[in-house]
Amino acid sequence: MDEGDRVDLTPVVPAPRKRSSNGRTVGVLVVLVGAVGLLLSQGLLRNLNYFVTVDEVLAQKQHYGTDTVRLEGIVQKGTITRTAVGTSFVMDGSEGARVPVNVTGTPPQLFQANIPVVVVGHFVSARSMHFAGTQILVKHSANYIAAHPNRVKAKNGSVR
Numbered sequence: 794m795d796e797g798d799r800v801d802l803t804p805v806v807p808a809p810r811k812r813s814s815n816g817r818t819v820g821v822l823v824v825l826v827g828a829v830g831l832l833l834s835q836g837l838l839r840n841l842n843y844f845v846t847v848d849e850v851l852a853q854k855q856h857y858g859t860d861t862v863r864l865e866g867i868v869q870k871g872t873i874t875r876t877a878v879g880t881s882f883v884m885d886g887s888e889g890a891r892v893p894v895n896v897t898g899t900p901p902q903l904f905q906a907n908i909p910v911v912v913v914g915h916f917v918s919a920r921s922m923h924f925a926g927t928q929i930l931v932k933h934s935a936n937y938i939a940a941h942p943n944r945v946k947a948k949n950g951s952v953r
Contacts, residue, residue, distance in 0.1 A: 844863035844864065845865065846865050846866060846886055846887065847864065847885065847890045847891070848890045854919075855919070859915045859918060860915060861913065862913075862915065864884065864892065864911065864926075865910070865932070866892065866909070868882050868904070868906050869883040872906070876895065879898050879900070880896050880900045881895045882894055882896075884912070892923075893922065893923050894924045894926055895926065898928070904929055909932040910931055910932060911929075912924065912926040913927055913928040
């Protein structure tokens with residue numbers, strides 16, 4: 794072997810690495826915080842329970858069609874009838890609108906005439922005025938009634 798054919802066996806020292814910049818760290822944190830915020834906001838939005846009043850749903854009946862909605866109104870006095878599968882009654886809106894309701898299942902103990910309720914269900918057909926419910930929620934918060942007197946007050950002035 795000639796001296797020119799020798800292989801250089803001296804260890805190679807790697808070039809020093811640059812330290813990661815603060816910008817990259819901040820960028821990663823911003824992305825993480827944004828992702829967590831997005832997940833939380835979407836979870837909260839899906840868990841909100843909106844309802845529409847009798848007056849609102851009838852004014853926009855074509856929009857709602859047979860979609861499942863939470864319908865809010867006052868149980869009209871003298872209309873509650875127990876059926877073989879549940880209860881039927883008429884719900885009044887604050888502006889005089891009325892919707893006949895048939896609910897499958899047992900109503901809650903606090904269910905009675907002249908109280909505000911929310912019924913989960915849908916209209917039987919796009920043209921029908923009959924509402925088929927699966928659940929009755931009794932609204933009995935005095936704070937809500939005080940804050941929204943025109944929304945839940947019955948024609949007879951009852952705000953129970």
